[in-house]
Amino acid sequence: MFLVxxxxxxSMMWGIFIGDGLVSLVDDSAEGRAVIRQLISExxxxxxxxxxxxxxxxxxxxxxxATLTGDKLKLAIGQAAFVGVRSTAVVVDGKxxxxxxxxxxxxxxxxxxxxxxxxxxxxxxxVENVQLAxxxxxxxxxxxxxxxxxxxxxxxxxxxxxxxRDGDTLWDVATRAGLSVEKVLAMNPDLNSEQLKPGDSxxxxxxxxxxxxxxxxxxxxxxxxxxxxxEKQDSSLLKGQVKVAKQGxxxxxxxxxQIVQKNGSEVARKQIAAAVIxxxxxxxxxxxxxxxxxxxxxxxxxRPVSGPISSGFGNRGGRTHEGIDITxxxxxxxxxxxxxxVIRAGWYSGYGKCIDISHGSGVIxxxxxxxxxxxxxxxxxxxxEFIGExxxxxxxxxxxxxxxxxxxxxxxxxxxxx
Ligand SMILES: [Zn+2]
Numbered sequence: 214m215f216l217v218x219x220x221x222x223x224s225m226m227w228g229i230f231i232g233d234g235l236v237s238l239v240d241d242s243a244e245g246r247a248v249i250r251q252l253i254s255e256x257x258x259x260x261x262x263x264x265x266x267x268x269x270x271x272x273x274x275x276x277x278x279a280t281l282t283g284d285k286l287k288l289a290i291g292q293a294a295f296v297g298v299r300s301t302a303v304v305v306d307g308k309x310x311x312x313x314x315x316x317x318x319x320x321x322x323x324x325x326x327x328x329x330x331x332x333x334x335x336x337x338x339x340v341e342n343v344q345l346a347x348x349x350x351x352x353x354x355x356x357x358x359x360x361x362x363x364x365x366x367x368x369x370x371x372x373x374x375x376x377x378r379d380g381d382t383l384w385d386v387a388t389r390a391g392l393s394v395e396k397v398l399a400m401n402p403d404l405n406s407e408q409l410k411p412g413d414s415x416x417x418x419x420x421x422x423x424x425x426x427x428x429x430x431x432x433x434x435x436x437x438x439x440x441x442x443x444e445k446q447d448s449s450l451l452k453g454q455v456k457v458a459k460q461g462x463x464x465x466x467x468x469x470x471q472i473v474q475k476n477g478s479e480v481a482r483k484q485i486a487a488a489v490i491x492x493x494x495x496x497x498x499x500x501x502x503x504x505x506x507x508x509x510x511x512x513x514x515x516r517p518v519s520g521p522i523s524s525g526f527g528n529r530g531g532r533t534h535e536g537i538d539i540t541x542x543x544x545x546x547x548x549x550x551x552x553x554x555v556i557r558a559g560w561y562s563g564y565g566k567c568i569d570i571s572h573g574s575g576v577i578x579x580x581x582x583x584x585x586x587x588x589x590x591x592x593x594x595x596x597x598e599f600i601g602e603x604x605x606x607x608x609x610x611x612x613x614x615x616x617x618x619x620x621x622x623x624x625x626x627x628x629x630x631x
Contacts, residue, residue: 237290244282252287300314301319302350323345340427437464441496443495446500461494465491517614523539547601550618555592557569558588587602
């Protein structure tokens, strides 16, 4: 500026001012007004320029100096209005997004944007191409670091928040705005969603960040390896018998993930390495394959006597009935259910007169409450061979055969084998 500003009490001149600053002195106030009007018509389309041009005015002043006219006057006003001051532009994908006072301010902004997302084990970067450049701008465009942060995160438009009315629930408010409750909560982290009060304000729209920060980092986690369940055929068990031979045990592995976060929210995760710390141990289930009657190549038991079953196997009055009861008349013939060796033939406590026949591999059949025993211990019998007569001896409430099948001492339901 080539004005020499000194106070001269005797002469008042017309000055053109922007805000408090003198731009030029003019001899002719009408020309000055005409130049301002002309500039508004040429450059007033952009809101920033219009604001500044509308702050341009004429006033009598005691300041003195050379006066300007014509193009020189227009240039002086134009430069003062538009060219403005030196600044640092934050250029995002080639477009000047913000103007800041200095490079230091701009760098502070960039650090403040990244800092919350720094990760020990990775890197943090902007999604957009962000550069700083020297630029001239109108003074009014320059923003502070705080304001710049706000603009980057919330965009240039400020949206009036929703004021909660009596009876509103968060669900109502979100639904009316076409948003999910989760999204509204994400936008309003400080909101007490349980107790909305009339007058609470809720932010309902959020523009996209103007600069986005991505973080890529590695995360190591120790995770379980689930054990497998393996079935094994086991000829030492009867068909239908299932036993847990070995409990499973989960293994452990160290898994390394590469995680990508955008503005702090995870957007991708991929496993990049895994190392087994401890192998899992399979759970082994043994399934029986052995037919009860191996000696007969898988044959089944014969029914030792025909007749209705009056009492089945299993729970009876709180106790386990370890066989089945087949009713019949006293003296009815009883036959061996399968070939074997008689290992008991005599009175046996509550069973009364009782016969046990061993069929090998731990399998025996038992016949209780007999009226007569017609075999002796050590005798080998064939399937279907007569061994005694149905009776009512021992602890018995009426004539019947109590018939049991035991494998290694454990009672099984005989009906599964007949
Ligand atoms: Zn019984």
